Amino acid sequence: MNNRPLKGLNVLDMSWFGAGPIAGRALANAGANVIKLETEKRIDGLRAMAPRPKGGRGYNLSGYFNNYNSDKKSITIDLTTEKGYQLGLELIKWADVMLTNMTNRATNQIKMDWETVSKVNPKLVAAYMPMMGMSGPYKDFQGFGAMLTAICGMNYLAGFEKNRPVGVGTNYPDYVINPMHAYIAILSAVRIAKKTDLGQKIELSQNESSIAAMALPIFAFDNANIDYKRNGNSIDFAAPHGVYKCKDDHNGSERWIAITCINEDQWNNIVKIIDDKSLATKEYLTLDHRKENEQFIDQTISAWTAKHTAEELQAKLQSLMIPAGIVQNAQEVVEDEHMIERGYFVKLDHAEAGQRLYDGTGWKMTKTPIGMDSAAPLLGEHTFEICTSILNLQPENIADLVAEQVLY
Secondary structure, three states, X not given: OOOOOOOOOEEEEOOOOOHHHHHHHHHHHOOOEEEXXXXXXXXXXXXXXXXXXXXXXXOOOOHHHHHHOOOEEEEEEOOOOHHHHHHHHHHHHHOOEEEEOOOHHHHHHOOOOHHHHHHHOOOOEEEEOOOOOOOOOOOOOOOOHHHHHHHOOOHHXXXXXXXXXXXXXXXXXXXXXXXXXXXXXXXXXXXXXXXXOOOEEEEOOHHHHHHOOOHHHHHXXXXXXXXXXXXXXXXXXXXXXXXXXXXXXXXXXXXXXXXEOOOHHHHHHHHHHHXXXXXXXXXXXXXXXXXXXXXXXXXXXXXXXXXXXXXXXXHHHHHOOOOEEEOOOHHHHHHOHHHHHHOOOEEEEEOOOXXXXXXXXXXXXXXXXXXXXXXXXXXXOOHHHHHHHOOOOOXXXXXXXXXXXXXX
């Protein structure tokens, strides 16, 4: 795809784990030349994490890492050495964009702070993504998504009022909010840099980026002094609105279905299907009435769904325009006929992990298509290539640097 929108954009990706690498992958999938800079002394920690193929060992098999780093190239340089640091600065000169989600302390330690890199390359767009920002009393705090979901208030939103906050079960900011905010900010700054030949620093606090998605409870408190209450699956404008257990499948695995009734027609239709006289009374005619008796309604629906398969219920409810959907597991999502027809998941051949599925790009473009060409790089896979083609080193120089453990 020679007409990808970011073709020709050079990106030095010095990020790790989730939020930074996903932003870098979005740039790479749109055609940017993305070099991931690591060192064997301090690899991207995601390389060491599961899942990986059964029996597999090593730094190149993590499904997490590989999914977040397609279409990138990898170079291993020890920036803490004098020669390695100079090579790092040469890559800064090459880059249009630098991306990192290291802590402020780590960025300063390897001397890749904005004051330094902007002098080396005045046209550089440098995106910094420390968890708590680059100023304020908590600027040196470090943490991962599991901590961030607690700090930003997200964990408090999930669960039931009488129970402890249970969170959302995943490091949501890492995967969605933070990387896409970074992606948009980088594109904006690159546009200005192309017009003015002047780069700029992007400061993205992952905490503030995450709080931006918490608008409803925050503004409810600010505007009306309303405290948010955890209500499980219940919402104000629908009843029933929940997830109900169905018959186990033939393997004995639990099956669940989500069901909601937003209007009276949907309610009347579900009453007819359930055929329970206790629901066909005036006590449940309006939303207000149903909200007052929501616990009984949920119990009645649960007793009914437990007698049927999730597939059977989904087909029956949807045929009557009642919003309903099976709670799918990972295998079902991958094998979903809708996802298959749309081609969301991409199969890529990895040198060690073999052929594996990669998440799609999340959006499609008709004039300047985006997509994936290559699997995630092996650790240091392109060190020699980058040293010769970009850093202009001779093979004998490269060999000396490897012997000195500047390169790996």
